[in-house]
Amino acid sequence: MRPIIDVVISGWGSYIPIYRLPVEEVARIWGTSADHIKQELLIYEKSVAGIDEDVATIAVEAAKNSLKRSKINPNELGAVFVGTETKPYAVKPTGTIVAEAIGATPKILAADFEFACKAGTECLQCCIALVGSNMIKYGMAIGADVAEGAPADPLEYSAGSGGTAIIVGSKNYEKEPVALLEGSVSYVTDTPDFWRRPKESYPSHAEAFTGDPAYFRHTISAAKLLMEELGLRPSDFKYAIFHQPNGKFPLKAAKILGFTREQVEHGFIVPYIGNLYSGSSMTGFSAILDIAMPGDRILLVSYGSGAGSDAFSFIVQDGIITKRDNAPKVMDYIKKKRKIDYAIYCKIRGKI
Amino acid sequence: MSVPRYWRNIPQRVRMEALKCKSCGKIIYPPRAKCIYCGKNDFECYTIPEKGRLISFSIIRHPPIGFEHTTPYVVGIIEFENGLRISSQITDVDINELKIGMEVEQVFRKVSEDGKSGIIQYAIKFRPIFQNI
Ligand SMILES: [Zn+2]
Numbered sequence: 001m002r003p004i005i006d007v008v009i010s011g012w013g014s015y016i017p018i019y020r021l022p023v024e025e026v027a028r029i030w031g032t033s034a035d036h037i038k039q040e041l042l043i044y045e046k047s048v049a050g051i052d053e054d055v056a057t058i059a060v061e062a063a064k065n066s067l068k069r070s071k072i073n074p075n076e077l078g079a080v081f082v083g084t085e086t087k088p089y090a091v092k093p094t095g096t097i098v099a100e101a102i103g104a105t106p107k108i109l110a111a112d113f114e115f116a117c118k119a120g121t122e123c124l125q126c127c128i129a130l131v132g133s134n135m136i137k138y139g140m141a142i143g144a145d146v147a148e149g150a151p152a153d154p155l156e157y158s159a160g161s162g163g164t165a166i167i168v169g170s171k172n173y174e175k176e177p178v179a180l181l182e183g184s185v186s187y188v189t190d191t192p193d194f195w196r197r198p199k200e201s202y203p204s205h206a207e208a209f210t211g212d213p214a215y216f217r218h219t220i221s222a223a224k225l226l227m228e229e230l231g232l233r234p235s236d237f238k239y240a241i242f243h244q245p246n247g248k249f250p251l252k253a254a255k256i257l258g259f260t261r262e263q264v265e266h267g268f269i270v271p272y273i274g275n276l277y278s279g280s281s282m283t284g285f286s287a288i289l290d291i292a293m294p295g296d297r298i299l300l301v302s303y304g305s306g307a308g309s310d311a312f313s314f315i316v317q318d319g320i321i322t323k324r325d326n327a328p329k330v331m332d333y334i335k336k337k338r339k340i341d342y343a344i345y346c347k348i349r350g351k352i
Numbered sequence: 353m354s355v356p357r358y359w360r361n362i363p364q365r366v367r368m369e370a371l372k373c374k375s376c377g378k379i380i381y382p383p384r385a386k387c388i389y390c391g392k393n394d395f396e397c398y399t400i401p402e403k404g405r406l407i408s409f410s411i412i413r414h415p416p417i418g419f420e421h422t423t424p425y426v427v428g429i430i431e432f433e434n435g436l437r438i439s440s441q442i443t444d445v446d447i448n449e450l451k452i453g454m455e456v457e458q459v460f461r462k463v464s465e466d467g468k469s470g471i472i473q474y475a476i477k478f479r480p481i482f483q484n485i
Contacts, residue, residue: 018444050443050444050461051422052422052443052461052462052463052477053461053462054462054472056460056462056472056474057459057460057461057462057474060460061459061460064460088472089472097474100362100366100367101366101367101460101474103367328482328483332482332483336482336483338446347421350421
């Protein structure tokens with residue numbers, strides 16, 4: 001897919017809470033082997049939202065960081081979309097809370113998107129379409145979650161909190177573009193690998209079914225389709241980011257497609273903060289924008305259970321240099337951390 | 353807090369919008385119908401700076417109703433470069449690291465929930481400065 005008008009990234013920003021729950025803490029409670037889990041998942045600790053944090057607060061902080069880089073007036077935004085599977089309200093948009101907090105109301109589209117872990121990149125597709133058809137000047141796409149696994153479930157070791165906001169605009173008026181969109185694809189099927197029914201607190205998953213028919217089929221197909229459409233090969237990309245539900249899946253997908261470890265490792269953040277769900281691939285992408293140089297080509301591939309993948313190709317532009325240092329980087333958030341034990345985890349996530 | 357009152361206070365609590373008196377130049381926060389210093393009512397909009405200093409604090413261990421499961425938490429007075437002082441909750445702070453004079457900055461957070469079915473109230477709080485940019 002390609003919009004009629006060239007679309008560029010104008011700003012990006014992330015936010016990750018400071019609290020970390022090490023794998024050892026969860027293993028201590030359930031009598032499992034931390035070393036075994038670390039080997040299996042390639043996750044050492046996960047980020048945990050504080051007692052006064054939720055998807056709205058994470059989205060607002062990421063949005064403000066993206067505005068610091070973009071430098072646009074919030075009134076120039078024509079859309080704020082929040083992709084999440086952990087909305088603060090079942091009914092009432094998070095998008096309006098974000099739009100109000102950043103001073104972008106009232107002449108603006110605002111909505112929440114849900115597609116398990118790929119809701120954030122869905123928001124990005126829609127913002128690209130609105131800007132690319134000249135319906136709006138700028139659009140903000142946010143992927144954020146405060147994901148949780150049920151106690152003793154394998155997901156309890158990996159489900160983290162955090163998010164990323166990306167502002168897109170048109171190449172025709174954005175003076176300092178960060179990256180130019182080359183094209184995108186979306187690839188979806190009805191595949192029930194992971195779900196959560198209404199009023200349930202924790203998701204369910206179909207164990208081994210989450211691999212080949214779900215994650216690998218969709219990420220690999222989307223990436224291949226996009227490269228076919230654009231006439232590109234893995235070696236044409238400087239960096240690639242795949243959704244990171246654990247450490248093993250994205251590395252395996254990259255390998256199957258023919259990407260090297262060097263191409264994926266700079267956006268490989270899951271060992272330190274866990275799976276950010278809707279925020280996962282977008283925050284990996286944000287970590288790449290924190291270091292990429294003009295001319296670099298970046299592949300972004302999300303994955304959402306249920307199931308589907310969005311794939312995008314961007315070429316970095318000169319504006320990245322002047323904008324980069326105007327907000328904290330993903331690595332700054334990863335480094336600034338406070339370890340908590342299982343009891344504090346239960347307290348701040350409202351489990352007791 | 354009632355829904356209409358929360359909604360009315362969004363500009364001051366979420367975007368930190370204050371009033372600047374055109375006649376005496378003082379900043380009024382939270383906003384009032386008349387200047388609390390000179391009694392006039394001719395204002396311009398003023399946005400409270402993002403960064404300030406903590407000049408006093410107390411640690412709440414015996415909270416009011418609705419905050420029982422959030423203790424211990426910190427409430428402080430923040431002073432800005434122009435001398436303006438406001439009170440706010442200080443979040444993400446290790447109680448052992450609290451210091452008079454420490455630099456703090458705005459952060460958007462949840463304040464309270466009206467039970468399981470009521471509205472969630474958000475506002476700006478302050479946290480130790482994340483990074484000097
Ligand atoms: Zn006055």
